Amino acid sequence: MPDRDGSHERTVFFVSDGTGITAETLGHSVMTQFESLRYRQLRMPFVDSAEKAREAVQKIAEAGRRDGRRPVVFSTLVNPAVNAELKAADALLLDLFESFVEPLEIELGMKSSHSIGRSHNISDSEEYKARIEAINFALAHDDGQSSKGLQQADVILVGVSRSGKTPTSLYLAMQYGLKAANYPLIPEDFDRDALPSALPAHRAKLFGLSIAPERLAEVRHERRPNSRYAALDNCRHEVAAAERLMRREGIRWLSSTTKSIEEIAATIMQEVRLDRRSY
Amino acid sequence: MPDRDGSHERTVFFVSDGTGITAETLGHSVMTQFESLRYRQLRMPFVDSAEKAREAVQKIAEAGRRDGRRPVVFSTLVNPAVNAELKAADALLLDLFESFVEPLEIELGMKSSHSIGRSHNISDSEEYKARIEAINFALAHDDGQSSKGLQQADVILVGVSRSGKTPTSLYLAMQYGLKAANYPLIPEDFDRDALPSALPAHRAKLFGLSIAPERLAEVRHERRPNSRYAALDNCRHEVAAAERLMRREGIRWLSSTTKSIEEIAATIMQEVRLDRRSY
Numbered sequence: 001m002p003d004r005d006g007s008h009e010r011t012v013f014f015v016s017d018g019t020g021i022t023a024e025t026l027g028h029s030v031m032t033q034f035e036s037l038r039y040r041q042l043r044m045p046f047v048d049s050a051e052k053a054r055e056a057v058q059k060i061a062e063a064g065r066r067d068g069r070r071p072v073v074f075s076t077l078v079n080p081a082v083n084a085e086l087k088a089a090d091a092l093l094l095d096l097f098e099s100f101v102e103p104l105e106i107e108l109g110m111k112s113s114h115s116i117g118r119s120h121n122i123s124d125s126e127e128y129k130a131r132i133e134a135i136n137f138a139l140a141h142d143d144g145q146s147s148k149g150l151q152q153a154d155v156i157l158v159g160v161s162r163s164g165k166t167p168t169s170l171y172l173a174m175q176y177g178l179k180a181a182n183y184p185l186i187p188e189d190f191d192r193d194a195l196p197s198a199l200p201a202h203r204a205k206l207f208g209l210s211i212a213p214e215r216l217a218e219v220r221h222e223r224r225p226n227s228r229y230a231a232l233d234n235c236r237h238e239v240a241a242a243e244r245l246m247r248r249e250g251i252r253w254l255s256s257t258t259k260s261i262e263e264i265a266a267t268i269m270q271e272v273r274l275d276r277r278s279y
Numbered sequence: 280m281p282d283r284d285g286s287h288e289r290t291v292f293f294v295s296d297g298t299g300i301t302a303e304t305l306g307h308s309v310m311t312q313f314e315s316l317r318y319r320q321l322r323m324p325f326v327d328s329a330e331k332a333r334e335a336v337q338k339i340a341e342a343g344r345r346d347g348r349r350p351v352v353f354s355t356l357v358n359p360a361v362n363a364e365l366k367a368a369d370a371l372l373l374d375l376f377e378s379f380v381e382p383l384e385i386e387l388g389m390k391s392s393h394s395i396g397r398s399h400n401i402s403d404s405e406e407y408k409a410r411i412e413a414i415n416f417a418l419a420h421d422d423g424q425s426s427k428g429l430q431q432a433d434v435i436l437v438g439v440s441r442s443g444k445t446p447t448s449l450y451l452a453m454q455y456g457l458k459a460a461n462y463p464l465i466p467e468d469f470d471r472d473a474l475p476s477a478l479p480a481h482r483a484k485l486f487g488l489s490i491a492p493e494r495l496a497e498v499r500h501e502r503r504p505n506s507r508y509a510a511l512d513n514c515r516h517e518v519a520a521a522e523r524l525m526r527r528e529g530i531r532w533l534s535s536t537t538k539s540i541e542e543i544a545a546t547i548m549q550e551v552r553l554d555r556r557s558y
Binding site for chain 1: 289297298299300301304305308309311312313314315316322324325351353355357371373375376378379380382383386387389391392407411414418421445446449450453454539540541542544545546548549
């Protein structure tokens with residue numbers, strides 16, 4: 001696990017010529033496989049020249065001397081000349097491009113931009129613009145703020161307050177460029193025993209989030225300690241009423257209790273078959 | 280590039296026993312190296328049993344027959360029995376765990392959870408809770424909504440309206456668990472020629488986003504067509520006034536014009552040395 005108190009056995013570097021997101025996402029995922037290892041992590045983004053690569057080699061050497069063990073380096077360096085410098089490092093080098101790009105060149109019978117030395121500007125792409133537009137949509141349609149433009153939504157999340165709708169909507173937008181609105185189910189809806197009036201017209205896009213009442217009470221207590229809103233019996237009542245309403249209305253739902261937003265989002269995509277329309 | 284019109288040469292699968300985020304992030308990054316290839320992508324998350332792996336193998340075979348070329352498969356399957364089934368697929372298999380976990384086991388002299396067969400629940404971790412808390416913080420402190428709790432912020436972004444502050448704040452929260460507030464610089468601030476009054480007390484945390492006036496006018500026109508707000512001369516005036524103010528106040532800034540939110544976020548982390556405090 002990452003080290004928070006200065007006692008670590010190894011240093012793990014994420015070295016990249018760009019933002020380092022890929023190196024870091026993969027590196028974290030791989031390192032969770034070694035739960036008992038205490039490691040310190042260091043990001044080195046924007047290593048895009050031989051000189052910066054030599055500086056990186058220095059820092060890796062220093063960390064190795066300090067730890068008494070050679071560091072682990074996850075790298076995504078596209079430029080072969082920069083990469084060649086990094087290879088001098090005394091470390092376990094896990095090179096994402098060498099492992100994957102080279103086999104692909106053979107399979108596809110074409111050269112990669114890596115080989116050609118071209119780089120990629122993601123901020124110009126249609127996909128990127130769709131993501132930014134989706135983030136704006138999620139913010140404008142958070143917490144039932146607006147029912148205008150719901151026909152543009154890819155999915156509309158419903159659930160009791162603090163069941164995870166907002167972070168999931170933002171994640172669907174940021175990661176997948178999907179337009180996710182979200183509507184709270186509130187005591188007034190339970191009294192009327194009906195969905196908020198804007199929603200029945202969009203039934204096919206509705207997806208519910210539920211949550212264990214005990215966990216909901218915990219989350220709500222952090223926000224409004226000792227309130228009626230956070231009381232366990234109230235949480236039990238709201239969750240039961242919301243689930244009854246969703247069941248009667250034929251709305252698919254999942255429990256967010258032990259799931260991360262990544263897992264909730266991936267499940268929704270699969271259930272609503274949203275991936276089919278993404279490309 | 281991903282195919283949007285049905286004419287593709289290859290199918291690329293992202294097969295995972297979890298959300299598939301790692302397989303997909305890495306896979307996308309690797310595939311951008313082959314810009315001229317038209318491919319169709321299919322996500323297959325939650326492949327966590329031998330039976331589901333056999334279904335995946337079927338789907339891969341179908342895609343291969345349809346395309347007349349074998350598919351490319353990026354996989355992150357932890358369970359060796361499930362992975363063994365996938366290996367029967369007629370495809371170029373790029374296995375993230377085999378490429379990285381096995382060399383690490385040797386380097387670290389320890390077995391991975393992969394080998395032990397244990398899985399990981401990220402929604403329980405401290406890091407995950409920090410991310411959710413940071414998302415809530417970013418939403419509560421978006422667009423100068425609240426100056427309460429700014430002492431808890433890791434960074435406070437400033438800039439003219441539509442310079443990219445909101446998506447960057449949300450990304451810093453979601454990806455890195457950093458608490459990012461953001462404040463707009465508005466015509467009233469330029470008339471007074473001073474920062475919003477809540478900010479000077481937090482000068483060390485301020486980071487500016489600027490943007491080319493032409494790009495700003497474009498973005499604002501999409502939101503409010505033909506308004507004074509979106510007029511190029513007004514955008515020029517606001518950007519010049521904001522940059523003058525930031526320069527005088529000694530606030531570091533970057534231009535968001537051609538950068539993605541990932542790149543903006545990674546640059547801010549490096550400039551403000553935020554990675555030092557993350558672990």
